[in-house]
Structure formats: structure tokens, C-alpha cells
Amino acid sequence: MSAELALAIPEITLLLLACLVLIVDAFSNDPDHKLSYWLTQASLLLTLSLVLSVNPPVTQVIFDNSFISDSMSTILKAFICGITFVVFLYSFEYLKENKLVKGEYFVLGLFAVLGMMIMASAYSLLSVYLGLELLSLSLYAMVAMNRESPAASEAAMKYFVLGALASGMLLYGISMIYGLTGTIQLSAIADAIASDSINKSFLVFGMIFMIIGIAFKLGAAPFHMWVPDVYQGAPTSVTLFISTAPKLAAFAMAMRILVDGLYPLVEDWQAILTILAVLSMAVGNIIAISQSNIKRMLAYSTIAHVGYLFLGLIAGTQAGFAGAMFYIISYAMMSMGAFGMIILLGRFNFEAENLEDFKGLSERSPWFAFIMMCLMFSMAGIPPFLGFWSKWFVLKELVASGFVALAAVAVVFSIIGAYYYLRIIKLMYFDKPESMTAIKASKQMRVVLTANGLLILLLGLLPDSLMQICIAALTG
């Protein structure tokens, strides 16, 4: 038992630390909750180091086959902790500026991270579901954190109701699969399906409901309705959080269910994901063009990116999954930078959320205009930025698996998508600024955002290491 516990030490530690932050915060009088903030960040770093130290050479399944510790889970958890660390760095600036600092923000954030880590390691449908609910419930509350704002409350309601519906769908699918295979343990499900003794149409029926659950959590069309409203309504720091680390967890969920559990049905889910992927790329890229709010625009861009992520899964090979993982990790880094930029340009009671607010940024701050330009070209998939390699990787694996036509469709949508990213660059560089208000942001924020942007460029020039990590995660 103790050997089993050793593998779950990062999760256990994080749980204890989250409780500690909750208690410490209750006794704090500081309006800025500095202590809670620093404790939270320390917890994340500690968890990160524990995750890396646990890193097992061989895959181990523990806790009655419901928790797996393998290289994919380790790497995803490490990125989840690291990304959340940066997200909180950006968030704290935003919360202080808008007088929204509450201890619960950090506690909920840590619980969300715990949920994500459980999802990354889940090896039975029950642990998948538990991790997902822990994550979702924390996020619902975080979206509603700014209770003065009607938009935030509306977003939270919408997120909660639709999220509950999606969870219901997922549970229904789980119950179908359980009823047919008699197990909730993922590898046992795969074995049961592979034995060919179960009626396939029932299995596919159950699988469709589970895919709906996954598609909802990732925000793939046609289950994307919540994404734009939640992204726009939520406080920017929460949007930043939702659009980064939880995407990694949702990817892990998709991998666990579709690959570890339902791989014998690969041809069926490839067909379904193809529809979702094409729809997401179409809806995301086309509707984003008509947005005037940048948070909404980035929401539609997320939907489109999820479409590309699915392409890697559709490839159906280990290399394809590695490509999808590379995609989602690079997307999280780019999204982090883009929302960080919105926070940087905002002030008290003023969110730089309209596209117009980016007008003439190159005159106001050439350096941050340059960083934003890197991020936008990267999201559009132009070399030499990271976003190019992520598209390149999934497309390559897609072509290698013989889906050349789908790859051609995908690149067509990426041309359409390039337009609205270019428009931001156009606003920043080719238009005159409306006001020359200096950018007011702390040194720490500037440094981190600069590092974030340069990382996108650096990884674009030398993407080898990150690619190797992702390939190792899937094959190691």
C-alpha cells in the first residue's frame, strides 16, 4: 500500500496544501491576501517538483486499477502545475488592480489543479469523472467570483447548467459502457471490447455520449455554445485559467477514454471526431472574423484550435497522439500570453477587451506590440513560431495515416483563421492609437509576459526538445 501511496504523493500533498491555504487565508487580514498568494505559488512549485521526482521509469497502475502513473500523466501534470503557476502570476496583478482578491480564488484554483491531476492519472471511468467534477465545480465558482458583475453571473450560470448537462451525458455514456462491459476500469473495457462478444452498435451508442462529454469540456463545435459567453463574461484572469491548464486535462481525459479505453473502436471514433474537427475549425475560424471583442474572438479561436487538436487524435497513431499533446501544450502557452496581454493593457474598471483597445499599440509600447505580434503569428501558424510546429506536427501525422484530404481541409481553414489574427497585428501596427496612455503594469508582469512571448519564438526556432518530450510521453 505504501508503495502505491508513494506514486500519488503529489496529489496528496496538493490536497493538504490547498486545505492549508484555506485555513491560513481565514486568519488573514491583508486585503491583498499576499500570504495566500505566495503559499499557493509555493504549493504549485512543490507539487511540480514532486511530480517530476515521482516520474517512474515504468507504467504503474495503482489503487485497484483506477489510478495510473505513466510518462504521459507525469508530463501533463508537470505542465499543468507550471502553467497554472504563470496563470496565477498574471491573475494576481489583475485581481489586485480590480480589487477582486479573495483567498477562495487561490483555494479553488488549487482544487481545480488537483482535479486536473486526477484526470491526467485517471485509469477508471469513476476517477475520470471525479477528477472532472472537481475541476468543473471549482471553475464554476471561479467564473462567478466577481459577484457585482451581471455578465460574470450570467456566464457562471450558463457554464454551470450546460456543464451539468454535459456531465450528465458523460455519465449516461459511462453507464452504457459499464452495463455492456461490466467494468469501469479502462484497460478491462478495452479487453472486453476487443473480445468481440459485445454488440458493437450499443458500444458505439455509449461511446457517442462520452465523446459529447469530452467535446463539451474541450469546447468543440457543436458543443461550443458556452465558450464565447464564458470567456467574455468571466473575469479575464479566470478566462486565462480556463483557456490554458484545463485544456490539458481535457486532452488527458480524451486520451484515457478514447485511447486507453475505447481503442478497439478507433474507426468509429475517428469518424465522429472528423465531423467534430471540421465543424470546430469551420465555426471557430469563420465566426471569429466577425467578433469585435477580443476575449470572444479568442474564444472562437480556441474552438478552432480544438478542431486541430482532434486531427492528431484522428491520426490514430502514437505519433498522432504525441502531435495532439504537442498541440495542446503549445496552445496553452500561446493562450496564456494572449490573455496575459489583455490583463497587461487593462486598468482598474477598464478591460482592454475590445479590438479597438489594441489600436496603435506599436506606438504606445513597441516591445509589447512585438510580443503580441509573435503570439498572433504563432496562433495563425506562421513559422518561425511555435504555433506553426503544432499545426505541422498534427498535419504530418494525419497525412502519414492517410487522411490527406482532411489535412487539405484543415489548411484551408487555417487560411481563413489567419485573417483575424492579422487584423490584430494590423490594429497594433498600421493604425493610429486613440490615446497614448502609458502602460501601467508591474515589473514582474512585464518580465513574465516578455519571457512568455520569447519562449514562443524560441520554441519556434528550436522545437525539438518539446517534440521529444511529447513523443517520449506517448511511447515511454
Add this chain to the structure above:
Amino acid sequence: MTITQLPILSMLIWTPIIGGIWALIAGDRQEQTVKYFSLAVSVITFVFSVMLYLEFDTSVVEMQFVEQASWISAFDIQYYLGIDGIALPLILLTSFTTILVVLAAWEVIEKHISYYMAAFLILTGLMNGVFAALDAILFYVFWEAMLIPMFIIIGIWGGPNRVYATIKFFLYTFLGSVFMLVAFLYLYVKAGSFEIEMMHSVPLSLLAQQFIFVAFFLAFAVKIPMWPVHTWLPDAHVEAPTGGSVILAAIMLKMGGYGFLRFSLPITPDASLYFDDFMIVLSLIAVVYIGFVALVQEDMKKLIAYSSISHMGFVTLGFFIPFSIYANTGQLSGAIMGVEGAMMQMISHGFISAAMFLCVGVMYDRLHSRQIKDYGGVVNSMPYFAAFMMLFAMANSGLPGTSGFVGEFLVILASFQSSFWIAFFAALTLILGAAYTLWMYKRVVFGDVTREEVAELKDINGREALILFLLAVMVLAFGIYPAPVFDVMHVTVENLINHSLQSKLL
């Protein structure tokens, strides 16, 4: 250590890029320094490319100055550079043109000149990279990355309608190139490597070749540009600042031509044969129809833009005529003549179009108009300028003795071996080219001075004279003695034609 041991291609790529980054960092505070610095960097880059020329062995088929290092080991993508007789003249042209662009911007660009210089220096490095890359993905990265500085150049320093023009330029070229990427990925699956030379030798079915050919066609036909995907070019040219127009016309269009030679012909020879007639017809439409379109333009830059498209029609004609010549005569000499003529046309057009755009730039800087009707009688106030422009206008219409003649003549001569009518339509350019260029020249330079502003024009200063003089020397030199260009490329072209006329069907 001899020159051949230096990583000279890397130096050609990274010297201007690093110089450009320095210029970006130095920024507006040190304008004067940045100007001289940029000039120095561009001259040094040119010196490197001349060293390349001097050390180049014209008798060898293999790639020279090869540099090979692992870049992305996960997928065996290499930092793999090397040049042959096709790439070398284009690299020389690129680094030469950069000097002119830097000089041309000297007093003219008022807004953020350091960033302007930086954008052009980075662009030069990337363009050298395109011509030197021997790994398909490395090539693609340079090819796409090049769009970024050009997008910025047109968007910031362009004319009133610059935003429309630059976004159109970006999306058009992006549209073409993404399909090329899919084709590369497919070829990787077949060839097991991203090395371009490996792709040359991989056998493919006709259907696969046709799809790959179409993907390449979209990329290169948009870039060069061929009718009917040329519409971005007049917009981009009109709105771009002079330097941007020069680089667009002199170098970027050539990348389309380079792509056809490096990728389409050797990788998909059977599809090239299959689409031969189609390509020839499109080329002739460009030569004849676009020639007529150029005739009615009222904007000088637009006129030169259309004339570029028409001249590029000659290039694609020269590249695709070998198949029908070989089918007709069974001999290689005519086929080689066609391709060499087209290559010569690309080099010569690099000088002539650059010169024409610079001439328009000279007038635009003084009068801030590109409309033909706003001028008239310029010769009265600017006699030296009128003399230079006369030479370039003659070269543009293909006068013997100028470089414009050599390429056109060879392509027409080669076309006769294929079919009289192809040669007939191609030769119409001699009339049309003379008509639109000289008619424009007549309306702008000769005639009575109708406007006071024209009468008060100042003739070209030393800097402008230097730029035009350098170009005039090139135009005349290659017109009278084009042999150096042919010597450099002959072995490569012969090898390429031999390869492309052999079927590689499965």
C-alpha cells in the same frame, strides 16, 4: 582556411538577420548610425555572395557549399544548405538588390527608418535562406517567415490603401503555400525524408504527381504570379513603398520561378508533362492579355506591375516548353535553351523591374503622385533622370543590347522548336512591351510641361544617380555579355532537364 570551408551560406542568411535585429534594438534613437550600419551589413552580405560566385565550381552537378546539421532530430529535419547553378544567380541578385533598397530609403523614409531597414535586412536573410535551403521544411520555414517582414513593410510604410493590399498579399501567398506544405508532408511519407534531393528521386503514381503538382502550382503560381492568380500583385505593388516594390518585383516573384525549377519539374515530371499545355496556355495568356492590361493603366506602378506579370509569363513559358520541344524534336538542346532563357529572363527582370520601380520612386518622392497624367515634360527639368529611364524603358521592352533582350529572345527561339503559334504569341510581347513601356515613357517624360510642379522638379542627386548607374551597368553588361550567367547555370540546368524528361512513374 579557404573560403569554401567557411559556412558561407549561413553567413549570407544570418549576417543580415542579426544585423536587422540589432537595427530593431537600436531603434529610432540612433537613426544615422542605423542607416550606415544597414548599408555596411548589406554590402558585407553582397561581398559574401560574390565570394560564393568566385569559389563556385561551374562544372559540378552536385550541390556546393553544403552545410548539414541536425535541427529537429525527432523527425530528421535538418539545417541543410547548399546551392547549385540555379540558386547562385538568385542569391547574388538578392544581396545586390538589398544594397539598392537600403540606399533608396536613405532620405525618403521619414517614419521609423531603423525599423524599415531592419525589416529589409531580415527579409534579405530569409530570402537567401529560401534559395539555399535543401530541406523541404527548412525551405518552407524561410518561405513563410518571409511574409512577415513584407506584411509589415507594406502595412506600415505603404500608400493610402495599404491595409487592404498587405492583407490580400499575405492571405494570397499563404493560401498557395499551405498546400505546398501538405504536399511536402505527403512526399515525406513516400520518400522517408525531408531532403529535397531525396524527393527528386522518389517514384510516384501519376495521380499522386498530379495532386502534388497542383499543390506546388498553387504555391508558385501565386508567387510568380501567373494569370489568373495574379491580382494581389498590382495592389501590393501600388501600395508598397519603393523598396518594397523593388524587393517584390526583383526577388519575391523569382521565388515562384525558383520553386517550379526546384520542386515541380524534378519531383513531378510526369504531371508536368501532363499539365504542359495548360501551363503554356496560361503563360501565353499572361504574356498577351496582361500586356494589353498594362497598356491601359494610368498608374505608373500598376503599369510596371502588370508588365512584371507579363514578363513572368515568359519565365513559366520557358520552364514548361521543354516538354513539347523534346516531344517534337527529341533533342535536349532546345529544351535547355528554353529553361536557360527563362532563368536569364528572371535575372534580367530583377534588374529592370527594380530600376523601373526606383525611377517611379524618384518621381513620386518629388511630386507624390504616380499618375501618368500628373506628369509630362519631365525631361525639361530632369534630363539626367530622363536618360536613365530611357535606358530602362528600352530594356523593359526588350531592346537588343540590354539584358531584357537575351532571355526573351532565347525563349522565343526555343518556342519555335515546339510550335510556330506558341512562338508567335510569345513574340507579341516585343510589340506589346514596347507599346506600354514607351507610351508611358512618352507621356511622362516628353511632351509639353503642363504643370508648374513638373517645371520645378529637381534632377536626381548623387545618391539616386549612383543607384540608377549601378542598375544601368548591370542591364547593359548582361545585355552585351550574358555568358557568366549561362556558365554558372548550364550544368545544373542540363542535369535538371535530363532528370525532368524521364518518367518516374511507379
